[in-house]
Amino acid sequence: MSTTATDLADEAASDQVKLRPVVSSYVDITDRFTAEAAKIMPGQLVMMESFELVNSINALEIMDPKMDTGVLNLRSNDANFDVSAPRSPQEILYIMDELFALEMSWCTGCALSQTIYTCLYIEHLLNNFNGVQESLHFGTRASDPPSIDQNDLDQFLLHHALRSYAIGVIKTCDLMRRQLQCKGIFEEEDAVTETYGLDLLQFVSPGYILAVIEAAAFQIECKTSSSDTTQQVLTGIAQRLNLRATTLRTMMLAEAPPAMLQQLYSACIQMADTLSETHELAVAVPTAFSMAVQGRLECGMPPRPLLEMPFAKAVELYQQLQTGMSDLLRIHEYGSIGDIVSYFEHFALRLPDELPYVRSQLHQQYLKDGRLLGKTTMREAVISDITDLCSPMPSLFEIPSSHPAYAALEDFYVQAERCFESYLTVMSHNKCRLRQRLCGLILDWNALQAVAETIESSPEMVQFSLVLQGNPDDPSGGLHPLPLSSWAYYRKLKMMVWIVFLGFELDIYKLDEWPLMLWYVDYLLGITDTHFKRLETVVESMTALHQQQQQQQNTAAKKNRKKKQPQQSAQKLDYINIEAVPRTTMLLTRLRAETEIFREICRGYLCLVAVLTLAGIVNPPRGAQTSPSSSALRTSPELLYRIRLKPFGPIVAPEVPPYETYLQLSDLNNWTIPALLDNAQMSLNGAQKMVSQLNKLTRPEHLVNAKLVGESMTKTRLLLLRSCIGMNVSIMRLRQMKLVQSDGGEREVKRKVKVTIEQENYHPFFPVLVFAENEQ
Amino acid sequence: MISSSVQHSTASQLSALNSMTIEYRAYRPPAASDDPTQKSEEKDLTAIQNLIDQVLQEPYGIYVYRYFIYQWPHLCFLALEDGNVIGVIVCKLDPHRAVRMRGYIAMIAVVTRLRGKGIASQLLSLAVSKMIELKADEIVLETRTDNEAALRLYERLGFVRSKRMHRYYLDSSDAYRLILPLTEESTIRSCVLASEGASAPNEQDNGMYV
Numbered sequence: 010m011s012t013t014a015t016d017l018a019d020e021a022a023s024d025q026v027k028l029r030p031v032v033s034s035y036v037d038i039t040d041r042f043t044a045e046a047a048k049i050m051p052g053q054l055v056m057m058e059s060f061e062l063v064n065s066i067n068a069l070e071i072m073d074p075k076m077d078t079g080v081l082n083l084r085s086n087d088a089n090f091d092v093s094a095p096r097s098p099q100e101i102l103y104i105m106d107e108l109f110a111l112e113m114s115w116c117t118g119c120a121l122s123q124t125i126y127t128c129l130y131i132e133h134l135l136n137n138f139n140g141v142q143e144s145l146h147f148g149t150r151a152s153d154p155p156s157i158d159q160n161d162l163d164q165f166l167l168h169h170a171l172r173s174y175a176i177g178v179i180k181t182c183d184l185m186r187r188q189l190q191c192k193g194i195f196e197e198e199d200a201v202t203e204t205y206g207l208d209l210l211q212f213v214s215p216g217y218i219l220a221v222i223e224a225a226a227f228q229i230e231c232k233t234s235s236s237d238t239t240q241q242v243l244t245g246i247a248q249r250l251n252l253r254a255t256t257l258r259t260m261m262l263a264e265a266p267p268a269m270l271q272q273l274y275s276a277c278i279q280m281a282d283t284l285s286e287t288h289e290l291a292v293a294v295p296t297a298f299s300m301a302v303q304g305r306l307e308c309g310m311p312p313r314p315l316l317e318m319p320f321a322k323a324v325e326l327y328q329q330l331q332t333g334m335s336d337l338l339r340i341h342e343y344g345s346i347g348d349i350v351s352y353f354e355h356f357a358l359r360l361p362d363e364l365p366y367v368r369s370q371l372h373q374q375y376l377k378d379g380r381l382l383g384k385t386t387m388r389e390a391v392i393s394d395i396t397d398l399c400s401p402m403p404s405l406f407e408i409p410s411s412h413p414a415y416a417a418l419e420d421f422y423v424q425a426e427r428c429f430e431s432y433l434t435v436m437s438h439n440k441c442r443l444r445q446r447l448c449g450l451i452l453d454w455n456a457l458q459a460v461a462e463t464i465e466s467s468p469e470m471v472q473f474s475l476v477l478q479g480n481p482d483d484p485s486g487g488l489h490p491l492p493l494s495s496w497a498y499y500r501k502l503k504m505m506v507w508i509v510f511l512g513f514e515l516d517i518y519k520l521d522e523w524p525l526m527l528w529y530v531d532y533l534l535g536i537t538d539t540h541f542k543r544l545e546t547v548v549e550s551m552t553a554l555h556q557q558q559q560q561q562q563n564t565a566a567k568k569n570r571k572k573k574q575p576q577q578s579a580q581k582l583d584y585i586n587i588e589a590v591p592r593t594t595m596l597l598t599r600l601r602a603e604t605e606i607f608r609e610i611c612r613g614y615l616c617l618v619a620v621l622t623l624a625g626i627v628n629p630p631r632g633a634q635t636s637p638s639s640s641a642l643r644t645s646p647e648l649l650y651r652i653r654l655k656p657f658g659p660i661v662a663p664e665v666p667p668y669e670t671y672l673q674l675s676d677l678n679n680w681t682i683p684a685l686l687d688n689a690q691m692s693l694n695g696a697q698k699m700v701s702q703l704n705k706l707t708r709p710e711h712l713v714n715a716k717l718v719g720e721s722m723t724k725t726r727l728l729l730l731r732s733c734i735g736m737n738v739s740i741m742r743l744r745q746m747k748l749v750q751s752d753g754g755e756r757e758v759k760r761k762v763k764v765t766i767e768q769e770n771y772h773p774f775f776p777v778l779v780f781a782e783n784e785q
Numbered sequence: 786m787i788s789s790s791v792q793h794s795t796a797s798q799l800s801a802l803n804s805m806t807i808e809y810r811a812y813r814p815p816a817a818s819d820d821p822t823q824k825s826e827e828k829d830l831t832a833i834q835n836l837i838d839q840v841l842q843e844p845y846g847i848y849v850y851r852y853f854i855y856q857w858p859h860l861c862f863l864a865l866e867d868g869n870v871i872g873v874i875v876c877k878l879d880p881h882r883a884v885r886m887r888g889y890i891a892m893i894a895v896v897t898r899l900r901g902k903g904i905a906s907q908l909l910s911l912a913v914s915k916m917i918e919l920k921a922d923e924i925v926l927e928t929r930t931d932n933e934a935a936l937r938l939y940e941r942l943g944f945v946r947s948k949r950m951h952r953y954y955l956d957s958s959d960a961y962r963l964i965l966p967l968t969e970e971s972t973i974r975s976c977v978l979a980s981e982g983a984s985a986p987n988e989q990d991n992g993m994y995v
Contacts, residue, residue, distance in 0.1 A: 056852075060852075068849075075844035311844045312844075442951060444949075648968075649943075649945060652947070659974055659977050
């Protein structure tokens, strides 16, 4: 039986629920469905194999208020709200400020349905909009704009100020939203770009909207009022419109010269400062915002709470957004490709975390189409990175296509480009996702290293594998430069270290796991330092060889000149990129110093947590019992060791040490508590000293690949100093407690000492432990 | 997805539990009847749904309950006081990436007035023991990063935090993924197990209710 939409509508009307038909005709299968469903017994399940957990979560129960946004709409009074009713200046101010706060909530990753869309004025504009910009008004019908008495201040403010502001907010969201849809940003996690079937004025020109806002701002600035309060409010409204115009302008001029954009961002930050002066004058209109809007959207999600933030916080976030955008422009001041890579790395670890829009711009503007700043190819970036680290002979990168190693090398470079681009892409992720992605990337770089090693050990590459005279006792017979695999190995080690340290920052490790993770990261840092030492030796040896050959050539040329014999053309020396050597030397020096600082701090922390273990304050991880009343273990310390180091399991070099090796090498049980505290203090003091020495190296030649991150490095080192000082204070506290080695009375000791982990104002990789006597 | 509302229990509270009339049992599917006109009710399921709706924030439809409880009824345990459901744990166990058997704790809830008495611990132990019996390689769950009581409960039973998930919940809170490793397979990355040709046991072998 076919039922028309009209029949259904009539039936629905009789139940006092108005339904809008979605198709023109229906076939009613209710009876058939009911009969079939009756055959299923309670407890039975009929399910397609493809029906997964996510489908069950997404399935909504109609008329359940927890799940069905339509119920919100049935119970709301929004239909009684008249958007065309005049509003006082103070009320207009309130609505504008609420919209601003909701916009900032959206910028932090909330959905439009729980932020901007909850404004009934925005809803009205978007529902009225029929593709023609003149339909954007608060009249009842799109084709019927309201007539406005220009001399009536309330009407004027509603239909010019609020209208233009609201349109500006919508357009800003539209422009931002498009940028947020990029590889660096994860939908639902970082940002929600869903528009729920509404058009965010995507085809309305930003220029038109800018003109409307600026015209409204100008007209308001010309208005005067006899009331001081009203005059202040009018000033505040004009300021907000001007700020909106400037914000829109920054997005329209994204391709403009950096200097111009810099000025606009600075203006935005300064203008935002003025908003709080008039915010207190606003008068609330709470009925202008409603969660029930979610019931009128094409939304398959359950009701989400309205998410707004305090106005002061919104202003702070807005300024953080503009500051972040302004800072990105500094990338244009780069001196080398390494400067850009360093910027990406520091960006990823920045505190506070950058907003999703800023992160999206790092990817969209500065890694456009897989090119740095849209111009430097990944191939160039890879070669530059290898050169900075190793100064390999230039001919390595100029191999002709006729060379037998050409094809293999080409494959390596293609793979290296992909790895490097992925590495730079993840720098725009949120930190949780960054850590997860790094766990995947280290496998790619592990494979890349293996490819490089195969190439470098092949007979076709013998001309690039000059064996340097090394230790005569070395069974391998000498030192090979191996720049390609050395580079891949360095990048892989760096990511492995980051994975561990990000675990501290994200509070993933319980205190009883700190000994393992600190030991392991110290192990990785030790291997990294050995690798840097090796690279330094190679560079020194190759440089010496180059200089020796140069000297011989000069001597021969001088001799020929004396004998007035014809000069023989000098053979091009190709042992090392001699021009790149100073940069490589300085870079390796700084990398080694930074690695040593981290190692010293790790050792200090290790000694301190060993004290906690010896004193019985922290128990080493042990298997957990099957149940509170059972002594049977369901998991073992070795399993816990392996699960913790699981991300690194497939890595061939450095491989994860066996559990027994870890136990052996990490055993500090023979130390006394006072000796451990002394050692901890010594290590932390040593680290502080090294940081201070590093801070004194401020000449440009010391700042290889650090031109754009000088300030960030200074800030990071300050946080490192704070962590050292903070832990030194904790060491003093422990000394005062006069702890003794536990004899098994764990509970007694645990009740005495409370340990908290403090992260704020310390280096995120090195939170500080704070100790307090527990009250009995 | 995990939602939990538990409080830390000490040994003394657990001993108090013994003197309380709390009964623990597995979920009972509706009894089959020969008479097609006599339909048994989904009593347990209804009680579970009412408890979780009352206690937890996240909205779950009937499909979620049926997805878990009808497929893995043997992994759903109830705590009852005088015949009324006052606590529940809902889990599943199935192959993960075709290389290991992963248990998942979907929901755990105890009525507010009876929290802090070790009921959640008991439910968790029952579920974990059952999953071990069914050859689980690991058990995972998610919980809010600021749910300290839940974290203490799970970590006391050997769970560790494997990762943090940004803005996981509807209110934008972060979550921890917790994992309890039970066998060596749990400590090996899926890509390695897959390349070694490992495959998880057929789920039918675990005596699933169908």
